[in-house]
Amino acid sequence: MSIQLSYPVEVEKYLPEIIKKNYGKWVERKFHGPGIIEHVSETGDRVFTIKVALPPNARVSADTLEKFADLADKYGVGALRITMAGNVEFITTSLENALKIKEELEKLGFPVGGWGGALWGINTCTAFLTCQIAVVDAVSIGKAIGDALKPYFTGEIPLPAKLRIFISGCPSGCAGGIATDIAIVGMWGAPPRIREEVLPMCMPPPKALAKIPESQIFLVQVCPTGALTLRREGDKIKLTLIGEKCINCGRCKDNCDAFDYDPKDVGVAILVGGRMSNTGTGPRLARNLVPWIPANPPRYEEIVAIVKHVVEIWRQNAKPGERLGDFIERIGWPKFLEMVGVPKLAAEYMWMPDAARTYLLYRARGEVIFKGFRDAV
Ligand code: SF4
Numbered sequence: 001m002s003i004q005l006s007y008p009v010e011v012e013k014y015l016p017e018i019i020k021k022n023y024g025k026w027v028e029r030k031f032h033g034p035g036i037i038e039h040v041s042e043t044g045d046r047v048f049t050i051k052v053a054l055p056p057n058a059r060v061s062a063d064t065l066e067k068f069a070d071l072a073d074k075y076g077v078g079a080l081r082i083t084m085a086g087n088v089e090f091i092t093t094s095l096e097n098a099l100k101i102k103e104e105l106e107k108l109g110f111p112v113g114g115w116g117g118a119l120w121g122i123n124t125c126t127a128f129l130t131c132q133i134a135v136v137d138a139v140s141i142g143k144a145i146g147d148a149l150k151p152y153f154t155g156e157i158p159l160p161a162k163l164r165i166f167i168s169g170c171p172s173g174c175a176g177g178i179a180t181d182i183a184i185v186g187m188w189g190a191p192p193r194i195r196e197e198v199l200p201m202c203m204p205p206p207k208a209l210a211k212i213p214e215s216q217i218f219l220v221q222v223c224p225t226g227a228l229t230l231r232r233e234g235d236k237i238k239l240t241l242i243g244e245k246c247i248n249c250g251r252c253k254d255n256c257d258a259f260d261y262d263p264k265d266v267g268v269a270i271l272v273g274g275r276m277s278n279t280g281t282g283p284r285l286a287r288n289l290v291p292w293i294p295a296n297p298p299r300y301e302e303i304v305a306i307v308k309h310v311v312e313i314w315r316q317n318a319k320p321g322e323r324l325g326d327f328i329e330r331i332g333w334p335k336f337l338e339m340v341g342v343p344k345l346a347a348e349y350m351w352m353p354d355a356a357r358t359y360l361l362y363r364a365r366g367e368v369i370f371k372g373f374r375d376a377v
């Protein structure tokens, strides 16, 4: 089989010999405990892949990369693969070397696991690491959840099916959005304050501004609920934010640094049951379970408790191979809420349709649901 020449990099040039030789010829696979998978080629060759979880946001130091590279050279085929879930995969040609790589990685403090019925990975955006509009520190939330869910990654506690978790520092969702089993999205708890002195930097130049109708000013248009209105007072402009209409989506802040939120009023929405794959009942967006709950660093006990609670309900009651969303669909949302421990809130959820922007547009109900959750879970 020839390699396509239109690839962005010269694939053939950089592939390990055994992968190049068996490109597209793999016919069989076998698991050897958590985190080690064997692939058999029609040529009779075999490779063993070892999956290791990286820190949140897949950040590693040059020092760690060097240690990984040494392991790949010593026991593997001299190459590493970074996965979409933010893990690293080592490849080797014998089970003995695969077990050695696993042992060495665990000695370095990196858990190995994450295939089949397991936690496959926790993705987070960069948030506080480099992003100026982050509501919460997605990375440290990822660490707290990862510590609590580690046994589900390493296979110590098997799960019914694949579990993926995305954590986004704000509703922009750079971490991968909400088509995932459990999505955690940073959300402000109150509308922003406008810094008048910075506002002109986000507006067209005065001459152009004079000719544009108020409703067509970009900053007014970005607000999805019409909470921002602009009126002219002589040659000056006045931007007003109507708090009751604001859903704290942060879109104005994404587009203009004149919007400031209270750093003490931060939280997250927790959504469940999404997926990207086309197996089972097909792809879907996660649905809002908790519209807003405060984010309390450093260990985020409330968020971690809810995530673990949901995973356990699914683990103990789902059929083998049933993803979280398929499980919820089979038993029905009211029954799921009963199992989560908030049956009295079912009526509130009736008003939250299964829609992409649910967690934004129905945030007003978030307070009611949060109180119900706080009392019940
Ligand atoms: S999801 Fe939000 S906080 Fe995270 S990197 Fe993207 S814009 Fe920044």
Ligand code: SF4
Pocket: 191, 192, 222, 223, 224, 225, 226, 227, 228, 241, 245, 246, 247, 248, 249, 250, 251, 252, 253
């Ligand atoms: S946070 Fe969202 S809803 Fe509120 S004013 Fe800004 S854009 Fe509008």
